[in-house]
Every structure is written in structure tokens, then in C-alpha cells.
Amino acid sequence: MIEEFVREKILNTYAKRTTKSKELWEAARKVIPGGAGSGFRYYEPYPIFLKRGSGSRVWDVDGNEYLDYCMSFGALIAGHAHPKIVEAVKEQLEKGSMYGIPHEKTAEYVKELLRRFTAMDMFRLTNSGTEGTMHALRLARAHTGKDKIVKIEGCYHGAHDYLLVSVFPPLSKAGPRWAPTLYVHGEGIPLLTVKNTLVAPYNDVEAMETLFRKHEGEIAALIMEPVPMNMGLVLPKQGYLKDIRKLTEEYNILLIFDEVKTGIRIAPGGACEYYGVDPDIVVLGKAIAGGFSAGAFGGKEDIFSNIYPLGHAVHAGTYNANPVAVTAGLTCLKHVMTTHAQSQMNDLGEDLASGVKAAVEDTGFEAQVPHIGPSGTVYFTDVEVVDYRTASTYDKKKNWEFWFSLLNHGVLTPPGLLEGGEQWLVSAAHQKETIEKALVITESALREIK
Ligand SMILES: Cc1ncc(COP(=O)(O)O)c(C=O)c1O
Structure with a gap:
């Protein structure tokens, strides 16, 4: 209960300022679990409902103005309703929102991604970070012929089953720090689905090597947020990412950087550029699409040669590379960022x-x-x-x-x-x-x- 954590005076002020939000929430919760479109948007006693955003500000339905430092959890790197993005999207909408058939802007957009992520040869687009990490795992498994995946305790890679483990594990169930016990996040995930997921602590090369040694020859990839931003913001120790790169090479394990949050944000080429480390596969999302929904995963040509029609790993999606998201992303990368x-x-x-x-x-x-x-x-x-x-x-x-x-x-x-x-x-x-x-x-x- 939020009352346990927040004193009455502060909650009373919140309640007084947000009466219309509360009304909307009461109505919404009858038809939407928690009254919010995503689990992370709900908080007690009820969330505020927004009505408008412009630049770095948003307004709620009660007329309160806020300086926005959430920026849609990082997706709005260009700010709300950036005029260049709005204009480009309007123009595209008049030419059609979906084709389901290739269009020329996709390669132009991918070239912008490649200009920033210079170690990659190719990208495929998705609609979200979740899809990006899911496809990155499939690709890594197809390329290596191995099933096991290592993830870091406290990192979040989206809401698909394979990686929804040890995200915010209760410490009483998390096992020893150096060898965390796999903890399935929430219900509805069959144990069979995560039996190939292994968990390691962040910032600990020795613990990683112990895990790699124990499962030598079985691990397809290590996926990690190079700078974890789903347990606050944890900085890598000096040399940590380079040491991890070396270790993955020694053990013949692919390194996947999930840069859904760090990509574009901490440097144009994300953590790869900032720390000078080249992973084998990179996953992008949020900031790359100027506030629209797109994600991407990229890699070396030999790895991407496993994707159909070059190879046999499936990557598909009706909304992938839709011209509206691509236009927004292209405008954001080329003309705003x-x-x-x-x-x-x-x-x-x-x-x-x-x-x-x-x-x-x-x-x-x-x-x-x-x-x-x-x-x-x-x-x-x-x-x-x-x-x-x-x-x-x-x-x-x-x-x-x-x-x-x-x-x-x-x-x-x-x-x-x-x-x-x-x-x-x-x-x-x-x-x-x-x-x-x-x-x-x-x-x-x-x-x-x-
Ligand atoms: C590091 C990271 N990877 C993946 C995702 C999933 O992205 P999406 O919410 O677009 O599916 C998130 C979302 O917050 C994220 O922070």
C-alpha cells in the first residue's frame, strides 16, 4: 500500500491536484486491468492521465503542467510533437500508412542506424524492443546451433518469456550474489521455456567466467544492457565491458548488447561507441523512432545470413518497417538528433x-x-x-x-x-x-x- 511509503500530506496534495485523472482511472479500470495500457504505467493510488505534450512539457487532464523527464521511458528523445517529425509523418500519412510491401525509406533509415553502429553490417526492423531481443536470441541460436542464453540479474529485455527472469527478484529468493538463482518474473511462463536461460551478476567478470566454464559449449549468447537502466542506472566498472567482450570471444559465445535504452541516448552509437566495444548483435528501440513504435536488431553479415531468405531463421511482422514509423525515425535521426x-x-x-x-x-x-x-x-x-x-x-x-x-x-x-x-x-x-x-x-x- 502506497500509504505505507508516502506521508498523508503528500498524497493529499496529489489527490487534490488530480481529481479528473482519478475519475478517468475509475472508469478505465473497469475495462482495462489497472486502468493502464501497460503494467509499468500503473502505480498506486492511481496514475495521472495525460492530455497533451509539446517539447519538454506535458499537461494532464486536470490542467497541471509538468516538465517531462520521463519522456515516455526514453522513446521521446526528440521531445513531444517535434515539428519536423510531425510534418514528415503527416506527409507520409497522406501517401499511406502501411504498404506491407518494401518501400525505399527502409534502407535509407537502416543506413542511418549503420552510420551510428559502425560494427554492424545489417539491421532488420521490429515494432518494439521486446520483439528486437526476442529475434536477436533466435538469430544467435540459429547461428551457433546452441540453446542456452545468459542474462544479467536486474536487466530487463522486454516482456517475452525467454528473458522475463530475474528482473526484480525478491532478494529472499535470488540466491547468492555471484551465482543468482533463476527467478521467473510473474506467472504464466512455463519453466520449460526458461530452462535454457542462465543468470549472472553485473560488473563481475569472474562470476561470468565461472558460469561460462560450467556450461562450456552450450551457450549461444550473453545478452546484456551494457549500462543497465532497468535497475536505476548502473555504470560499468572500468574495463568491465571490454573484459566481457574478451571472455565471450574466448568461450565462443555471441555478445548481444541490448541498447534499447542506451542506443542514440548516451552517444549517437550508444554504448558501443561510448565504451569502444563491438558486440556481435545490437538491439535498438525507443529513441530510434522519434516517438513512434519501432525497434531494430543488427549484426554482422555472417550472423544475419541465417535469417530467411538468406537462411532459415524466421523474422517477420505485418507492421515491421511500416512507413510511418520509418519516416518518424528517419527524420529524428537525420534532422533532429x-x-x-x-x-x-x-x-x-x-x-x-x-x-x-x-x-x-x-x-x-x-x-x-x-x-x-x-x-x-x-x-x-x-x-x-x-x-x-x-x-x-x-x-x-x-x-x-x-x-x-x-x-x-x-x-x-x-x-x-x-x-x-x-x-x-x-x-x-x-x-x-x-x-x-x-x-x-x-x-x-x-x-x-x-
Ligand atoms: C533495455 C530494454 N530492452 C527492451 C525493452 C523492451 O522494449 P519495448 O517496451 O519497446 O518492448 C525495454 C523496455 O523498457 C528496455 O528497457
């Missing part, structure tokens, strides 16, 4: 993170504020966060109070900020003034929850 926009976004991200750190110190909180590029998060803990176990030491009460207090003062961050393991995003639409305002509000929120 320019070098200038990317560096401005990163500079503002630095300003925001250092301002949040200063506010945390000034108000006397014990907290960690890791950040990279335009994203960061606050863990209310005095423990250095290096993996899922250390990320789990945060103070839940402070976390939720901080989130509601920010919201009540007009700053929207991903619900619970850390509860779903999230982080803020400064988009290309944010400006100096948006950051300064957010910092004033952050300090007020911290004082309120003290």
Missing part, C-alpha cells in the same frame, strides 16, 4: 546531474546519483551501486515520497523513478531554463521529504 543536438542534450544532462547531486548534499541526504549523458537517477542509499543487489539497498519510502513530491511540484519522472528501475531523460527539446526550473523543484522536493 544532429551532432549539435546530441552534445547540447549531454551538456544539459551534466548540468542536471551535478545540480541534483548538489541538492542532495545541501539537503543532507545519503544518496548515490549515477549518471551518463542525458540520464541519471537517485538511489537513497549509502552503498555504492554496482549491481542488482547493491541497487536494491535503496530506501523505498524516500524514493516514493521524492517521486510524488516532484510530481506535485510539476516535474514528471518515470513512475517511482527507481521502483521500476528507471532514470530521467533530458531530451533534445529540453533547454537551460527547463533544467534550472527542475533543479529548484528538486531541492524543494528534497526539503519536503526530509
Whole structure:
């Protein structure tokens, strides 16, 4: 119950500001589980309902304005309703929203992805990150002829069965840190489906090698978020990603970087570029499509030669590479996420993170504020966060109070900020003034929850 975590005064303010949201939610929950279109959008006592978004701001149905630092969990890197994207999509819509037959913009778009992810030779498009990781696994299995997959505890790769394990495992059921017990996330996933999924801790090369040795010759791939952004934001230790790359090569295991969150965001070429590590397969989503629904998975030609019609692994989908999403993505990458926009976004991200750190110190909180590029998060803990176990030491009460207090003062961050393991995003639409305002509000929120 949220009342256990958030004091009455803060919840009362929330209730007073959001009466229409509550009404809509009461009606929606009769026909939609939790009244929300995705599990991660629901939170207690009820979620706000939004009506409009423009640039870096959104408005809810009660007329409250928010500075948006959730940005649709990272999909809105260009901001809301960017005029260039709106214009291009309108133009495309008049020519048809779907063809189900190849069109010329797809290769143009893929070339933009290849320009950023230089180690890849080819991409196929999907409609979401979930589809991207699912197809990446199939491709890795087809290429290697092996079945087992390793994932990292605390990483999330979408809602398909194979990887919906050890995402937010309760610590009482998670086993030892260095050899986590596989924990199936939620019900409805047959154990048989995940019997080939193995789990390893983040930032621990030795534990990874132990697992690789134990299953030598059986593992097709290691899939990981190079910078985990579903347990807050955990930075890799110096050299960790390079060591993991070396290890996967030694054991003949494919390395898949799930860059659904880090891709485009932390550098134009994501973590591959930022850390100078080339995986065998990369999965993209969110930011690549300018606020529309598209994902992608890319790899070397020899790996992609397993996909039909070059090979026999199936990748298909009615909505794949639909011209609307491709147009939005192409416009976003070519005309919005320019070098200038990317560096401005990163500079503002630095300003925001250092301002949040200063506010945390000034108000006397014990907290960690890791950040990279335009994203960061606050863990209310005095423990250095290096993996899922250390990320789990945060103070839940402070976390939720901080989130509601920010919201009540007009700053929207991903619900619970850390509860779903999230982080803020400064988009290309944010400006100096948006950051300064957010910092004033952050300090007020911290004082309120003290
Ligand atoms: C790292 C990562 N991979 C995959 C996904 C799944 O993407 P989607 O929600 O588009 O299916 C997510 C979603 O948050 C993600 O954060």
C-alpha cells in the first residue's frame, strides 16, 4: 500500500491536484486491468492521465503542467510533437500508412542506424524492443546451433518469456550474489521455456567466467544492457565491458548488447561507441523512432545470413518497417538528433546531474546519483551501486515520497523513478531554463521529504 511509503500530506496534495485523472482511472479500470495500457504505467493510488505534450512539457487532464523527464521511458528523445517529425509523418500519412510491401525509406533509415553502429553490417526492423531481443536470441541460436542464453540479474529485455527472469527478484529468493538463482518474473511462463536461460551478476567478470566454464559449449549468447537502466542506472566498472567482450570471444559465445535504452541516448552509437566495444548483435528501440513504435536488431553479415531468405531463421511482422514509423525515425535521426543536438542534450544532462547531486548534499541526504549523458537517477542509499543487489539497498519510502513530491511540484519522472528501475531523460527539446526550473523543484522536493 502506497500509504505505507508516502506521508498523508503528500498524497493529499496529489489527490487534490488530480481529481479528473482519478475519475478517468475509475472508469478505465473497469475495462482495462489497472486502468493502464501497460503494467509499468500503473502505480498506486492511481496514475495521472495525460492530455497533451509539446517539447519538454506535458499537461494532464486536470490542467497541471509538468516538465517531462520521463519522456515516455526514453522513446521521446526528440521531445513531444517535434515539428519536423510531425510534418514528415503527416506527409507520409497522406501517401499511406502501411504498404506491407518494401518501400525505399527502409534502407535509407537502416543506413542511418549503420552510420551510428559502425560494427554492424545489417539491421532488420521490429515494432518494439521486446520483439528486437526476442529475434536477436533466435538469430544467435540459429547461428551457433546452441540453446542456452545468459542474462544479467536486474536487466530487463522486454516482456517475452525467454528473458522475463530475474528482473526484480525478491532478494529472499535470488540466491547468492555471484551465482543468482533463476527467478521467473510473474506467472504464466512455463519453466520449460526458461530452462535454457542462465543468470549472472553485473560488473563481475569472474562470476561470468565461472558460469561460462560450467556450461562450456552450450551457450549461444550473453545478452546484456551494457549500462543497465532497468535497475536505476548502473555504470560499468572500468574495463568491465571490454573484459566481457574478451571472455565471450574466448568461450565462443555471441555478445548481444541490448541498447534499447542506451542506443542514440548516451552517444549517437550508444554504448558501443561510448565504451569502444563491438558486440556481435545490437538491439535498438525507443529513441530510434522519434516517438513512434519501432525497434531494430543488427549484426554482422555472417550472423544475419541465417535469417530467411538468406537462411532459415524466421523474422517477420505485418507492421515491421511500416512507413510511418520509418519516416518518424528517419527524420529524428537525420534532422533532429544532429551532432549539435546530441552534445547540447549531454551538456544539459551534466548540468542536471551535478545540480541534483548538489541538492542532495545541501539537503543532507545519503544518496548515490549515477549518471551518463542525458540520464541519471537517485538511489537513497549509502552503498555504492554496482549491481542488482547493491541497487536494491535503496530506501523505498524516500524514493516514493521524492517521486510524488516532484510530481506535485510539476516535474514528471518515470513512475517511482527507481521502483521500476528507471532514470530521467533530458531530451533534445529540453533547454537551460527547463533544467534550472527542475533543479529548484528538486531541492524543494528534497526539503519536503526530509
Ligand atoms: C533495455 C530494454 N530492452 C527492451 C525493452 C523492451 O522494449 P519495448 O517496451 O519497446 O518492448 C525495454 C523496455 O523498457 C528496455 O528497457
